[in-house]
Amino acid sequence: MDAVFIDLDGTLTDPKPGITGCLQYALERHGLPVPHQDELTWCIGPPMQESLRTLAGSEAGGAQMLIHYRERYAEVGLFENKVYDGIPEALAALRAAGPRLYVATSKPRVYAERILEHFGLAEHFLRIFGSELDGANVRKTDLLRFALSETGENPANAMMIGDREHDAIGARAHGIRPIGVLWGYGSPEELELAGMTRLLERPAQLATLL
Template structure:
């Protein structure tokens, strides 16, 4: 067996992959909808908006798209003070990240969430030492689309698509990866179903964080 001669770059989604943000995201969506005087769906109905770009989610939820900027403002008002820390690292993630790093992988956070929030969350949970860099969207929505964001990551970090894997829990992670020639891997501990992930073209599905190590094993050969 011949080892690969290049370093594997693993791009990891944040919400639903590294951390469980349900309490904070749903709380902030409820706050935003209430602030605009709209009816608030139950928590189960709101779970589908964990992961996808927030602007697109509010555009779907609100009858008038002109209300989206106001909803975003209300959401971020609560999120920046409270919501981002109503969050928890999935059990097994720190151990998995450390193992990947020790085996030579370079790790990147690649999230549709604004990078200014993503960096604070990663620092809050003391995960920063595992990552080469942290990428996210801009507050104005630039690069909230995962395909655009991954293209930006590849360009800015000088990565070749064939040396990278995108790991995430929702279809937009997989679709964005495939549009950039990057292998997509789905995880089942987040908010996307296996049917959603396989329908989006993931190469494999992982059931627990402990299986992340197989990404390196798969590349040896």
């Protein structure tokens, strides 16, 4: 493998407090019932626009909730986050093995860059690919198409590591090998059905992929 694309939420960091807390804030601002954070973890991974549209029940409502969500997330929520144990060491070992490392997240790039810098992970990656605030490249299929065009990487010699089905769907659309991680928010059943070719149980196994 010459290139490894890695998801952010649920793969490198656990974003549950920040994402679910901001969802609660957006729901409250929108006048909707506010469930417990544990009931909102299904929103971690998919494009946030889609999750908010589902919660609001309409396209217009979802768009308004996105504004409220970002009010809190941009200042507080993005740092209510935790690097998974073993990730810094695993990234260092993976990079030492030779492949070029990139982040590929549906989270807006401006937030992803701040998170990775804040937690000292940015140094491991050549580039950080994320969506734009206007929604461009929010789907993993579009994001990876853009990343491949920007980097010139051969998809046949690349892998995508992530914790949700969207990572596998995006990777397989371009002939990239999808690898699933089980410490995030996707179940083994979800990842297997999506076509992940291998499932990892702990971060230390990342360095064994090559």
